[in-house]
Amino acid sequence: MKDEGWRGLVRRITRITRDPSGAEDVVQSAMVRMLEYRRANTLSNPEGFVARAAVNLAIDERRQRARRPEEALDFVEDALADAGPLxxxxxxxxxxxxxxxxxxxxxxxxxxxxxxxxxxxxxxxxxxxxxxxxxxxxxxxxxxxxxxxxxxxxxxx
Known part of the structure; x- marks a missing residue:
């Protein structure tokens, strides 16, 4: 994945999770998933796979945080935050x-x-x-x- 594509994806995941420190971890986890998947399968669009996997992981992470009562307010902030680009x-x-x-x-x-x-x-x-x-x-x-x-x-x- 090219550097600009990586940074753009990290920014996108940061907007979803509202966790700049964890966004790179999410993208890295998506890269690992893509590499594991590619071992056994053909993959015509690895960048698309990574992007979709990262978004899915970020959404899962946000849902998990929303279930924790001490972080319920963060979920409200996420829901109200503008997901559009800066x-x-x-x-x-x-x-x-x-x-x-x-x-x-x-x-x-x-x-x-x-x-x-x-x-x-x-x-x-x-x-x-x-x-x-x-x-x-x-x-x-x-x-x-x-x-x-x-x-x-x-x-x-």
Missing amino acids: QDEVLRARERLARLKLGLARLSPRTREVFLLHRLEGLKYREIAERLGITVSAVEKHVAKAALFLTKWTETW
């Missing part, structure tokens, strides 16, 4: 999105189309190849080209 997070996300749009505009139309079909619509390489009438190898090359370019494009953020 204003500075929204601003940074908008800036990153604008920069990403500029980067996507610099890709060739075919590469951009293949990349967006994969990343936004979640299509598998085979599905993209069938839809566009190209080989799976060509799809792999377009996705790799876009990912490499966008990685370099975003390094200066």
